[in-house]
Amino acid sequence: xxxxxxxxxxxxxxxxxxxxxxxxxxxxxxxxxxxxxxxxxxxxxxxxxxxxxxxxxxxxxxxxxxxxxxxxxxxxxxxxxxxxxxxxxxxxxxxxxxxxxxxxxxxxxxx
Amino acid sequence: xxxxxxxxxxxxxxxxxxxxxxxxxxxxxxxxxxxxxxxxxxxxxxxxxxxxxxxxxxxxxxxxxxxxxxxxxxxxxxxxxxxxxxxxxxxxxxxxxxxxxxxxxxxxxxxxx
Numbered sequence: 001x002x003x004x005x006x007x008x009x010x011x012x013x014x015x016x017x018x019x020x021x022x023x024x025x026x027x028x029x030x031x032x033x034x035x036x037x038x039x040x041x042x043x044x045x046x047x048x049x050x051x052x053x054x055x056x057x058x059x060x061x062x063x064x065x066x067x068x069x070x071x072x073x074x075x076x077x078x079x080x081x082x083x084x085x086x087x088x089x090x091x092x093x094x095x096x097x098x099x100x101x102x103x104x105x106x107x108x109x110x111x
Numbered sequence: 112x113x114x115x116x117x118x119x120x121x122x123x124x125x126x127x128x129x130x131x132x133x134x135x136x137x138x139x140x141x142x143x144x145x146x147x148x149x150x151x152x153x154x155x156x157x158x159x160x161x162x163x164x165x166x167x168x169x170x171x172x173x174x175x176x177x178x179x180x181x182x183x184x185x186x187x188x189x190x191x192x193x194x195x196x197x198x199x200x201x202x203x204x205x206x207x208x209x210x211x212x213x214x215x216x217x218x219x220x221x222x223x224x
Contacts, residue, residue, distance in 0.1 A: 043115075043202045043215030044146075044154060087154075097142065097159035097167045099213060 004088045009106045012078045020073040020105055022088030027068050031090040034099070035062065035073045039084045044101070047073065047086070083109045113137040115216035117203050123222045124193055132188045132219045134203030143186045144204040144213065145178065147171070154202070160186065161209075193223045 005023040012018040024033065034049040048055055048062045050071070055062040061074040075082055087104040116135045124130050136143050145157040158168040160178050175197075177189045186205075190197055200218040 038154070043204075043218050046212045046214065049212070097144070097161075097209070098156035098169070099146075099154075100156065101154040103153060 004090060004102055006086070006088055006102065006105045008103065009108065011108045011110060012075075013110050014080060015077050018075040018078045018082070018107065020075075020086050020088075020107065021070065022072070023070045024088070024090055025069045027090060028092075030092050032093060033062065033064060033068075033071050034089045034091050035060070036087045036089060036099070036101075037082075037084040038087070038104070039081075044087065044099075045084075049091075078107075078109045080109050080111060083107055113214075115203055115205055115214050117201075117216040117219045119219055120217070121220045121222070123224060126195060126223055127192055130190045130193055130221060132190075132201050132203070132221070134186045134188070134216060135184055136186055136203065136205030137207075137214055138184070140205035140207050140214075142166075142206045142209060142211075142213075143178075143180070144206075145188045146202040146204060146215070147199040148202065148218075149196075149199045157188075157201075190221075193221075195223050197221060198223045 032051050035047040036044040037047050038044045048060050050062045063072045085104040085106050087101050089099050118133045143160040146154050148154045156169050158172045159166045175191050179187050200220050202215050202218045204213045204215045206213045
């Protein structure tokens with residue numbers, strides 16, 4: 001399976017934008033880029049996913065590099081509730097049911 | 112918003128006992144999953160279930176574990192002869208179709224003593 005690399009931790013000030021990077025240099029053409037987050041003592045929560053084009057939803061934006069070897073999750077205005085571990089996960093459209101979680105990036109939001 | 116619900120939220124069991132963790136997936140979902148997270152470690156895939164059979168399982172999911180959908184709403188994980196190392200948070204999840212977003216429950220924390 002293709003691997004992702006994320007910083008162990010990041011900090012952001014409340015109400016400022018946050019850019020969470022993810023490298024996936026061995027991504028294949030059939031891999032979707034998924035982002036999940038896990039708030040303290042809770043189950044993982046879907047944030048966003050994309051294939052090639054940038055994506056927006058009510059929670060975040062996903063910017064995908066043209067060569068697809070990296071992506072960035074953008075939280076437009078960080079709130080205290082956004083403090084969580086953010087996981088960048090590659091998932092094939094077909095062939096496997098599982099999500100393979102790495103260590104993710106622990107985001108701290110400073111009031 | 113529909114959600115995956117899990118019971119119990121916390122269970123303490125003696126080593127060697129059997130445990131059943133229960134889950135109610137989102138009602139129109141067809142794919143069901145169990146994951147676990149040992150304290151301080153990564154979230155790990157255990158098993159996926161579709162059309163009343165296991166569709167994929169990890170190396171962790173050995174003969175000690177089994178899953179069942181006993182009726183139209185519940186999805187259970189049975190752990191036989193529990194060991195200390197089975198202590199973990201167990202997450203149930205579901206999705207509507209293959210490749211769709213996977214929704215997780217809040218987890219069942221299992222402590223084996």
